[in-house]
Each structure stands twice: as structure tokens, then as C-alpha cells.
Amino acid sequence: MKKMRKLMTWLAGCALMLAAMPGLALAAGGKATSVVLVADTRKLDGILYWWAEMYNESHFFFAILTMLIIPTVGCILGWLADIVMTHIGIDLKHRELAEK
Secondary structure, eight states, rough: OOOHHHHHHHEEEEEEEHHHHHHHHHHSOOOOOOOOOOOOOOOOOOHHHHHHHHHHOOOHHHHHHHHHHHHHHHHHHHHHHHHHHHTTTTOSSSTTTOOO
């Protein structure tokens, strides 16, 4: 019963949002203008220039590459931190030290 009520509330909320969209689009009114988002590469060089140019050329490729790079770098840095902590004597694999 509770799950059905949650589902009905969720569906009603979705229906209200969808119903409001045409009205919001009409309320926005006015003439549509095109917006071009670009990165200013005039003062950049090296990898920063490459990164900004990639953003300018393909937002999709930039987004995909970003979604791959951030978790990969996070895992590598976490692994390096684990190595450093183990080397200096902090054991992160057992709870005994943390609970004393």
C-alpha cells in the first residue's frame, strides 16, 4: 500500500511537471537566440590549450573523456595514498587502530 502511494505521488509529480512545460515555454516567449559556449584559448598553452580546444571542438567528446578521466585519476590517487599511508605505518585495512 505504501509503495503504491509513493508511486502514485511520483507519477502525479511527473505529470504536473510535464503539463507545466508548454506554459513555461510560452511564458519565456521572445525570439530565440543562439548561444555559443567556447573556451578562451588565447592565454593558454600546453595541456590546458589542448583541453580547451577539445571543449570547443566537441562538447560530447569532452564530456565523455571527462567522465573517464576523473574516476581514473581518483582511483590512482587513492591507490597512491594507500601506498604512502602503509609506508609511513598507518594501516587502513584493519579497524583496530581507528577504534582505540
